[in-house]
Amino acid sequence: MQKGQIINLEIKKLAFGGQGLGVLENVISQKQEDETYVARTSSRAEDNGFRVFADGVVPGDKIEARIKKIKKNYAEADVVSIIEPSPLRIAPKCKHFGKCGGCKWQMLAYEEQLKFKESQVREAMSHVGGLKNVETLVKPIIGCSEPWFYRNKMEFSFGNESKEDTELRLGLHPAGRHVDIFDVEECFLQSEKSSEILARVRDFARKNNLSFYNSATNAGLLSSLYIRDGKNTGEIMVNLVTCEEFMLGKEFCELFEDMPEIVSIYWTKIARKRGMKTQVGEVLLKGKPSIREELGMRHEAEGRSLKFKISPQAFFQPNTHQAEILYSQAVKAAGLTGSEVVFDLYCGTGTIGLFCAHKAKKIYGLELNESAIANAKQNAMLNGIENSWFKAGDVDKSIREIPDTPDVVIVDPPRAGLGESVVLKIVDFQPKTVVYVSCDPVNLARDLKTFEENGYKVESIQPVDMFPHTYHIENVARIVKGKFGK
Ligand SMILES: C[S@@+](CC[C@H](N)C(=O)[O-])C[C@H]1O[C@@H](n2cnc3c(N)ncnc32)[C@H](O)[C@@H]1O
Missing domain, CATH: 2.40.50.140 (Nucleic acid-binding proteins)
Structure with a gap:
């Protein structure tokens, strides 16, 4: 062959x-x-x-x-x-299925997608992590109650569909083609309003003969359009990103005069060089500097909710409703009683730590991104949380600079996971519990193996589906100190 x-x-x-x-x-x-x-x-x-x-x-x-x-x-x-064709195949919901690079599993019923995700987690834990009893260790996956219109943030790009195409397009990349863009006429990921905004901006760009950034010539105006949608508040932010001066700010804002839910309109200017983007300026064209969002707690503190202000660059879990479930699972796994010192490592804007604050003595958040830390401090203030401490720094280098010793360590690292160096630094503190929130089951399994080799025991792994119709899986693992420690 x-x-x-x-x-x-x-x-x-x-x-x-x-x-x-x-x-x-x-x-x-x-x-x-x-x-x-x-x-x-x-x-x-x-x-x-x-x-x-x-x-x-x-x-x-x-x-x-x-x-x-x-x-x-x-x-x-x-x-x-x-x-x-497999009997498992169903008709995809979106007319762009097959062409679009997103939602690749639309031809599988959502229940089937969840079964495959759950079995992938078990397989990774058994084959890569060497864990026993994966049938009981890995809990049934928690799916989305509503697997459509779940994203609170989307980025759409301007471009052409091919070298021969002469029309300006606003939409997404066709699968496997990182330069071309096709017009998204419908999308079931964010909201119907998002599709309406997209159509208005596309029409505006065409009517005004605006150019789009072309990587081959390194010239052109329009780069992308971000739409953020506060799912629990209804507030929407629109952010137009350009590579040159944008002179039609007033006219751009007028496009949305009959959409009061758009409470914040930005123009962001960037510079692009060899695929790299650098922000040059950020101008609030109309409305508020950030949108409001609320996350409800789904466990123990049911009924309580936290408020967040989301600025254009802030990281926020893209699936609001599942974030509530994911964070609540993390709080549950932490097993807090009110007296614990908690480290929230890779804390982003502090969301997980802030979810824990009412049941902990003190929360310490560490995160590389300085503006995320600034947001975390604001979020703590916004919610009247006084027992939290946040600092910007690399976990591997700065974990020992946290001025306390943890009873519980919560980690939510990027895809690459913790790696041996960070696992061993956490183990050095000998916390009674580690909660590992992960977006990559294979790297999670590798790190769980290192924890088990160093005196810890994996007690449970809870898969949560944050991204229906894609292969992505999030997990919350609870790891406890073994009887005899290290
Ligand atoms: C998956 S996000 C988690 C964010 C947060 N827990 C949340 O749910 O909003 C991972 C975070 O790790 C941060 N990060 C990446 N590398 C890091 C490092 N070496 N040290 C500290 N933080 C890092 C990223 O900036 C990002 O905010």
Whole structure:
């Protein structure tokens, strides 16, 4: 079997990352003199699990696939045709499905998506983490009660659909094409109002003959349009991002005069160089500098809610309603009684720590991004929380600068996870409980293994689905100090 060859493949499952996986029996890959691999048949009993990955398929699909890459342990293929569709397939809701790079799992019923996500977590914990009893350790995934219109923030871009296209487009990238943009006419991720704003801005740009930023010439005006939507308050922020001076601020604001829910309109100027974007200026064209959002607690403190002010650059969990569930699961996993010192590491704008504050002695938040820390302090003030302390710094370098010793450590690192160095620094403090909020089950599993090798025990892992119709999975793991410590 070589690159370019067409094979028949039955998709067995969905791998983490969203690709479908088929397995070829009696096939093994072999390195050639030029260091590339070919796959050949083998009669050895152990050579019966050669994995082939393909995009855009679901378990049960029987497909014709063209091999595009052969590696030591697997191959990648493009779908040529679907010979027999899986019974799991449903009609996608959005007319842009297939073309759009988002929502790749729309052809699977939401309940099926959740089953696959849950089993991916179990698999990662068992294979990468070496954890036992994953059937009971990993709890049933918590799905979204409403899997559409769940995002509070969207970024749309200006561009052309192809080199031949002469019309200005405002929308998203077609799958796998990072320069081209197609017009999004409907999108079920944010809101119907978001689609309306998009249509008005596109029409405005066309009527005024505005140019868009073109990376090939490094010139042009319009770059992107951000829409933020306070799901629990109804307040909307619109932020137009350009690469040159924008002279039509007044006319731009007039576009939304009959939409009182748009309470904040910004123009942001950026400079772009070799793919990098730097903010040059941020001008509030109309309304308030930030929108308000509220997050309700769903556990123990049911009924309480926290208020947040969201400025254009602030990080805020993109799925408001699931963030309430995720944070409440983190508070539950922390098992607080009111007397604990809590470290909230990678705290962002302080949301998880602030959710814990009413049940802790003191919260210490550490986070790399200085403006997020400034937001965290404001958020504490806004909610009258006085037992919190926030500082900007790299967790690996600055964790020992926190002027206290934790009973509970909560971490919510980026995708790469904690890594051994940070895990060992946390273990050095010997906290009784560690709560690990993670957006990457494989890296979580790797770090849980390090915790278990250093005197800690993983007690539970709660998957939470924050991003329906995508492969992403969030988890909250509760890790406790073993009987005999380190
Ligand atoms: C997944 S976000 C978590 C944010 C927050 N817990 C929340 O839910 O809003 C990860 C955060 O880690 C921060 N970060 C990334 N690398 C870091 C580092 N080395 N030290 C401290 N913070 C870091 C990022 O700026 C980001 O705010």
